[in-house]
Amino acid sequence: MTSKALSKSMITFDAPALQGWSFPVFDVVGKMPGPRLAVIAGVHVNETSSIEAAIRLRRAFNPDMLKGRVSIMPIVNLPAVPHRSQYVCPLDNKNINFSFPGRAGGTFSEAIADALLNWAADADCFVDMHGGDLCENVSHFTVCQTVGDPAFDQRNMEIARCFDAELIVRLDPTHLKAPGRSCTGRATRRQHAAFSEAGRIGIMEEANIEFHYEGVLRIAKYLGMIESAPPPRRAPQIVSRYLWLEAPKSAFYRYRVEAGQRVDKGCVLAIAENTFGEVIGEVTAPEAGFVLWRLTHALVEGQTHIMGLGVPD
Numbered sequence: 431m432t433s434k435a436l437s438k439s440m441i442t443f444d445a446p447a448l449q450g451w452s453f454p455v456f457d458v459v460g461k462m463p464g465p466r467l468a469v470i471a472g473v474h475v476n477e478t479s480s481i482e483a484a485i486r487l488r489r490a491f492n493p494d495m496l497k498g499r500v501s502i503m504p505i506v507n508l509p510a511v512p513h514r515s516q517y518v519c520p521l522d523n524k525n526i527n528f529s530f531p532g533r534a535g536g537t538f539s540e541a542i543a544d545a546l547l548n549w550a551a552d553a554d555c556f557v558d559m560h561g562g563d564l565c566e567n568v569s570h571f572t573v574c575q576t577v578g579d580p581a582f583d584q585r586n587m588e589i590a591r592c593f594d595a596e597l598i599v600r601l602d603p604t605h606l607k608a609p610g611r612s613c614t615g616r617a618t619r620r621q622h623a624a625f626s627e628a629g630r631i632g633i634m635e636e637a638n639i640e641f642h643y644e645g646v647l648r649i650a651k652y653l654g655m656i657e658s659a660p661p662p663r664r665a666p667q668i669v670s671r672y673l674w675l676e677a678p679k680s681a682f683y684r685y686r687v688e689a690g691q692r693v694d695k696g697c698v699l700a701i702a703e704n705t706f707g708e709v710i711g712e713v714t715a716p717e718a719g720f721v722l723w724r725l726t727h728a729l730v731e732g733q734t735h736i737m738g739l740g741v742p743d
Contacts, residue, residue, distance in 0.1 A: 435459055435493035441549075445534045445541035447521075451509075456488040456502040464498025465653045468550035469646055470612075471559040472505030473526045476514055479629035480559035481505060483642035490647060491656065498655045501553070506542060514632075516563050527560070530615025547615050554653055555589060555622050558612040559642045562629020565727040569690035569720070570641050571597040571740070572666075573625040575610075575617040578603045582620060586613075589624045592652055593645030595666040596690050597720055597740050602670065624649060630689075631726055669720060669740030678702065678711050679732040683725070687737075691721045699724075699737055717741050 437459070440452035471477070471484035484504035491500050505511070509521045517525050522537035529536075532543025550556045561568040574590040576583040590598050605614050616623035628641040647659040677683065681702035687693055693715045702711035713736060722738035730736055 435461075436488065443541070443545040443549075445545055447536065447538045447541040448545060453503055453508065454505060456504075458488065458491045458493060458496060458500040458502075460491070460493050460496030460498050460655070462497040464496070464655050465554035466499045466501065466552055467555055467557070467646070467650055467653060467655060468501045468553035469557045469559070470503045470506055470546060471642075472503075473507055473558065474517060474560060474563055475505065475507050475510045476516060476563045476632040477559075477561050477629050478632055478634045479638035480561055480626070480642050482634050483559060483639045483646070486639070486643055487646055490643070491650070495657065496655060498653070500650065500655070501550070503546075503549075506546070509538065514564070516565070527611055529609055530612050531609070531618050532615065543612070543615060546612065547619065551621075553621075555624060555649055556612065556616050557624045557626070557646055557649060559626050559646075560629075561627040561638065561642075562631060562633070564632040565725050566723055567630040567689045567726050568627050568723040569596050570628045570638075571595050571599060571722055572627070572645075573599045573601060573611060573613055575601045575605060575613045575623070576603055577606065577617050577620065579620075582622075586617070586622055589622055589649060589652065591662070591666065592624065592648035593626050594641060594662040594664060595626075596664070597722065598666045598668050599672050599722070599740055600668055600670050601672070627723070667720060668742065670743045671741040672722065673716065673719070673739040673741060674735045675699070675713055675716075675737040675739055677713065677730045677732055677734050677736045681710055681730065681732075682728050683713075683730050683736065684728070685724055685726075687721050687724065689721050689723050692719070693721060693739070694718050713737065715739060
């Protein structure tokens with residue numbers, strides 16, 4: 431690639447809370463005009479499979495054949511890097527992932543959420559890749575935000591299907607009323623987005639990297655930017671509700687299910703024991719559904735989210 435076809439830069443934003451921070455960006459510019467695809471990873475810095483996918487993507491597009499422009503920011507949550515902070519930005523102890531659409535005058539998490547949406551304002555699709563923090567095992571799934579407009583929602587679902595997902599979580603329009611994920615923030619602007627999840631315990635594994643990497647290529651093909659992409663290999667299950675299940679008490683948890691598994695209502699998901707090995711509680715499925723993710727660490731504080739459950743219509 432020529433330097434003109436692949437540009438590497440450190441970009442800055444004007445928000446007060448973001449002063450002094452520069453964010454790495456790759457831009458691959460095709461020789462032919464076309465859409466813009468914006469891609470981010472590293473909102474959670476231990477989700478390394480998605481970060482690795484973002485880094486590999488810089489070489490995935492041939493500028494001689496590419497129509498349009500692909501912009502990639504492989505690490506968003508820079509303040510978390512030296513601390514390997516899980517979930518939150520250590521500067522404000524907030525989760526960037528649930529700060530969109532954000533606000534320019536807010537704390538770091540709120541300001542970067544707003545800045546990212548503005549950075550990608552002219553993008554035809556915005557892709558946010560996640561999955562597998564230090565104590566998580568995450569299934570291969572995507573999140574699709576709906577707004578109640580059939581044409582908009584159908585296109586967002588088609589984009590979500592570009593990933594070879596086990597599950598697609600279809601969020602209803604009520605999620606637009608509160609801060610949320612980047613796909614929700616984009617939807618408040620009536621702009622399209624993809625949100626992918628795959629990975630486990632902070633390690634890079636090819637199956638998880640491939641899930642993110644190939645999904646972005648399929649989106650580029652869907653947008654007409656490239657001629658071909660690997661075909662998907664499975665049909666996803668659609669779920670309409672995302673339930674966050676809590677540990678009822680501080681205990682040593684023995685998990686009975688895995689990410690991606692279908693479970694029946696009342697199924698035992700985890701057993702809680704005290705330090706003498708005595709059973710003191712359990713977590714059961716409040717409804718039939720699919721395990722989106724589960725914790726992997728056995729020692730869990732009470733009222734901590736221990737598992738995500740996707741429930742079909």
